[in-house]
Amino acid sequence: MTVEKLKNELNLKAVCLADPEREIEGGYVGDLLSWVMGKAQSGNVWITIMSNMNIIAVASLTDVACIVLAEGVQLDENVVNTAKLKEINVLQSDKSAFDLAAEISDLI
């Protein structure tokens, strides 16, 4: 499944859809960045409530397919701009990380 399809299926908000055709393989949920870097795999959906600038670097380095911000978390404008610049997909939802993980897991 592509990131764009995931967005449409679950009605997620596109904060930055830089690479809509990126294929998704599995996922990881977490807010502690070193855990994410130790465990998340390339192509994963990364569900988090972290919103600071460093999530963009972490997403880039781990090569996840997209970040999904849970619980209605918002990004500052400069973080969104960096996501665009670094071509990182960022989606957002009001749902909890638990609900998102369950729904995404059913879909992919």
Place this chain on the structure above:
Amino acid sequence: MSEILNFHYEVDGTDFTSAGQSSVSVKKELRRLGLPAEIIRQVSIAMYEGEINMVIHAHGGVADINLYEDKIEIILEDHGPGIKDIDLAMQEGYSTAKENIRSLGFGAGMGLPNMKKYTDEMYIDSVVGVGTKVRMIVNIPG
């Protein structure tokens, strides 16, 4: 064996939000050179953890990436407080990071373990009050 390419970065110890720029830039360079994706991931994550450590624990430092035919060497050097007990620092979950750092998602005490996990060799030289030098090597499969 002689070095093919070198990338040198000054890591700013004051601007936490820009931390990681050197690693993201290295990732891009290695990708341009056509190295295997998994090698790039290992190198750039290991470097990022080291870069973040220099920013949060040592007021910044310098990073050098040396590319050889068969391996990539990452050297991170700072003039921070040094590490008193390296074995303790290497333990998963050990961290001296303060609350403000933890609230950003760092300080889980998994940085040095990740650096070890993602590299084939890792050496730490540290002197309390003088600084820390971390040298890591990732082999490029032939």
